[in-house]
Amino acid sequence: MERLMKIDRRIIYLLGAAIVFLTMLYPLGLPVAISDLARQTYNEVENLPDDAVVILSPMYDSGAMGELNPMFVAFFRHCAERGYKIIIVNTQWVQGPQIVHKFATEIAEEYGYVYGEDWINLGSKPGAAIFLQTAVKDFWEACIEDFNGQPVESYPIMQLVPKVTAEYVDACLVLNCGTPGAPEWLAYVCQPEGIKLIIGEIQMSVPESMPYVNSGQYAGMIAGSRGCAEYEQLIGHPGQALKAQDTMSAIALMVTLFIILGNIGYLATRKK
Amino acid sequence: MNISTDPAIWTQAICILAVYTYLYKDNPIWRLAETVYLALATTYWFVFYFFTYIQPAIVDKAIGEGEWHYFLAVILGLMIFFRYIPSVAWLARYPMSFWVGYGTGYILSFEPAVWLTQITSTFLALNSLQNILIFIGVLSTLTYFFFTVAKENPVVGGVAEVGKWYIMIALGSAFGNTVLYRWNLFVARANTLLFDWLGVGQA
Numbered sequence: 001m002e003r004l005m006k007i008d009r010r011i012i013y014l015l016g017a018a019i020v021f022l023t024m025l026y027p028l029g030l031p032v033a034i035s036d037l038a039r040q041t042y043n044e045v046e047n048l049p050d051d052a053v054v055i056l057s058p059m060y061d062s063g064a065m066g067e068l069n070p071m072f073v074a075f076f077r078h079c080a081e082r083g084y085k086i087i088i089v090n091t092q093w094v095q096g097p098q099i100v101h102k103f104a105t106e107i108a109e110e111y112g113y114v115y116g117e118d119w120i121n122l123g124s125k126p127g128a129a130i131f132l133q134t135a136v137k138d139f140w141e142a143c144i145e146d147f148n149g150q151p152v153e154s155y156p157i158m159q160l161v162p163k164v165t166a167e168y169v170d171a172c173l174v175l176n177c178g179t180p181g182a183p184e185w186l187a188y189v190c191q192p193e194g195i196k197l198i199i200g201e202i203q204m205s206v207p208e209s210m211p212y213v214n215s216g217q218y219a220g221m222i223a224g225s226r227g228c229a230e231y232e233q234l235i236g237h238p239g240q241a242l243k244a245q246d247t248m249s250a251i252a253l254m255v256t257l258f259i260i261l262g263n264i265g266y267l268a269t270r271k272k
Numbered sequence: 273m274n275i276s277t278d279p280a281i282w283t284q285a286i287c288i289l290a291v292y293t294y295l296y297k298d299n300p301i302w303r304l305a306e307t308v309y310l311a312l313a314t315t316y317w318f319v320f321y322f323f324t325y326i327q328p329a330i331v332d333k334a335i336g337e338g339e340w341h342y343f344l345a346v347i348l349g350l351m352i353f354f355r356y357i358p359s360v361a362w363l364a365r366y367p368m369s370f371w372v373g374y375g376t377g378y379i380l381s382f383e384p385a386v387w388l389t390q391i392t393s394t395f396l397a398l399n400s401l402q403n404i405l406i407f408i409g410v411l412s413t414l415t416y417f418f419f420t421v422a423k424e425n426p427v428v429g430g431v432a433e434v435g436k437w438y439i440m441i442a443l444g445s446a447f448g449n450t451v452l453y454r455w456n457l458f459v460a461r462a463n464t465l466l467f468d469w470l471g472v473g474q475a
Contacts, residue, residue, distance in 0.1 A: 013295045016455065020462050025472065066460025067453065094320055126324045129378065187382045191389070204453035207445045215393030217386065224449070225456045244459050251455045 004265025012258060019254055023247040032245050037213065038230035041220030044198050045078050045171070052084040052170035053160055057185065058096035064177035064202055065099050070241040071200035071228045072100045073107065075173050078235045080111040080119075084170075085157055089122035089143065091131040092180050097123045097147060116155035121147040128180040132188040135164040164189055171196040171219075176205065186217055200228070274471030285469040288461050409438045 048054070056075055060068045079086050088104060090096045101121055113119050122143045125131045134142035139161055143152045152158045161168045172190055174197065176182040182199045190197035196219045201209045203224030212218040222228050225248060228241035276282065290305035334342035348367045355364035394410045396403040415428060416435030423429045466472045 010296060016458075017462075020455075020459055021466065024459070024462060024466055063457075066457045066463075069460075129382075183386070187386045191385055192382070202453055203456060204446070204450045206449055207442060211390060211393070215389055217389055224453070240460075240463070244456065244463075247459050248452065248456060251459075252452060255451055255455075 001265050001268035004261050005269060007258070007261070016251060016254060019250045020247050023250045024243075027243065028246045028250075030246055030249055032226070032229050032233065032242065034230045034233060035223075035227070037221060037223060038227055038234060041198060041222055041227075042078075042231060042234040044196065044220040045075070045173070046082065048082065048084060048170050048196075050083060052079075052082070053087065053157075053168060054079055054084050055087045055089060055164065055169055055172045057090045057172065057174045058088065058100045059090050059093050059181045059185075060099075060175055060177040061093050061095040062099065067202050067225050067228075068175045068177060068200060069099065069103065070225070070232070070239050071175055071222050073103050073239055074222070074228060074231045074235060074237070074241075075175075075200065076100075076104055076107050077237055078231075079173075080107055080113055081235070085160060086113075086119040087122065087157065087161065088120065088147075089125065091125045092128050094124045096175075097121050101147065117157055120152075120155055120157050122152060123147040129184055129188050132164075132180075132184060136189055136193060137163060139164050164193065164195070166194045169195055171198055173198050173200070175200040176209070177202045182209070182212075182218065186212070191217065276469050276471060281464075281468050285465055288465060292461075408434065411435075413438050 056072070056079070058068065058072055076086060086104075088097055088100065104119065104121060105115075107113075108115065108119050123146060125143060127134070127142075131142055140153050140158065146152055146155065164172075172185055172195055174182045174185045176199050182197065182201070186197055189195060197217065198220040199209065199218050200222040201224065203226070206221075206223045206227075209218065209221055209223075213221050222231050225241050225244055228239075229245045232239045232242045287305055287309075290301045293299055294302040329342050330346060333339045334346070348370060351367045352364050355361050394406060396406060398404050398407060412431050412435035414435070416432040416439065418428070418432075421428050423432055
């Protein structure tokens with residue numbers, strides 16, 4: 001029994017890696033049921049006005065792109081299908097807009113979206129809360145130039161949004177993995193201005209964000225990779241998250257088994 | 273299988289493998305990857321901060337447009353380095369106190385609205401099991417952190433014990449999600465190795 005308490009961590013890593021590679025090469029095709037939260041999030045985006053303007057903020061860097069890139073793709077695709085104007089901008093997370101630019105360009109081409117008219121990437125802006133507060137008063141002054149270094153006011157889409165207020169922006173879709181993140185968008189922009197805030201959250205922080213969903217401060221939330229898989233099904237475009245669910249289910253099973261084994265070992269040795 | 277010829281993909285793959293060698297044990301390949309990453313990140317952030325903070329404020333605004341008040345912020349910022357001169361180290365407290373005071377004021381002018389909504393959202397009608405569980409959880413967890421009444425009191429101690437269980441369940445949930453999140457990051461890297469680099473399943 002003592003051996004159960006001393007399983008070499010490298011065996012666990014090796015087994016985990018084998019499970020990941022095998023399930024990716026030979027998917028099981030397990031069904032993914034759609035939760036009420038995913039449906040609520042989908043409906044919140046779906047039911048925005050036809051001429052809606054949304055801010056899509058990739059508040060993350062390469063560390064979280066494994067989980068948040070599929071959410072960005074799902075949100076961007078859903079908004080493009082509905083014909084919304086999409087403004088990509090973040091603060092502090094410098095890599096975010098660079099990481100997503102490729103996906104945004106590809107999906108925009110697919111839907112015939114014209115850069116500067118239907119969507120724009122304003123890049124990452126320094127300042128965190130100060131940037132957000134400035135954006136509420138004067139969005140052009142806060143951003144100055146876009147991802148390509150052109151003045152923001154030269155683009156038709158930016159003429160629609162001189163300020164980030166409920167008058168000009170219908171929703172903020174924030175992909176969150178740390179600070180600054182969705183709570184800052186809530187405190188400095190969305191709650192004071194009455195703009196709908198919908199987020200994509202990494203698996204790790206889902207329990208932390210649920211109280212904001214329950215209180216209605218977040219109108220919706222894609223909850224981790226699993227939530228993204230559900231959202232991908234709802235928009236009818238299965239993507240990376242849905243593909244990963246077989247692997248994640250197998251890994252969850254493996255982790256559970258090791259927890260049970262460890263506890264059996266612990267209880268057995270404690271009695272001695 | 274169709275192995276990539278893109279140097280960027282090869283760089284990614286080699287770095288991923290080099291970093292994961294640490295899982296076996298500390299080794300020179302891992303340390304090389306770590307050092308390269310740190311060097312790149314430091315350079316990147318230095319350049320980023322120079323062009324997004326220092327150049328616009330000092331070169332463009334203060335010198336270029338003659339807005340000399342920007343130099344006040346520069347002086348305040350440079351004062352932090354007084355901590356390296358023991359005889360005048362106390363001067364380094366001024367920029368820190370300014371920053372803490374400014375930050376506190378800024379947060380207190382915006383954050384309470386968010387917190388108050390969180391508090392009021394726990395004022396629920398006790399007409400469902402979920403609402404009852406939330407009500408018990410809020411009261412018992414607060415009691416657990418209520419240190420001015422001795423836990424030897426059976427009522428306070430009992431309620432605090434319930435609160436402790438709520439906290440343990442919440443932490444367990446957070447830990448479980450963290451474990452799955454880490455594995456999910458590995459799945460994304462495995463995706464790069466298998467499909468982007470080795471081109472498995474591609475003609």
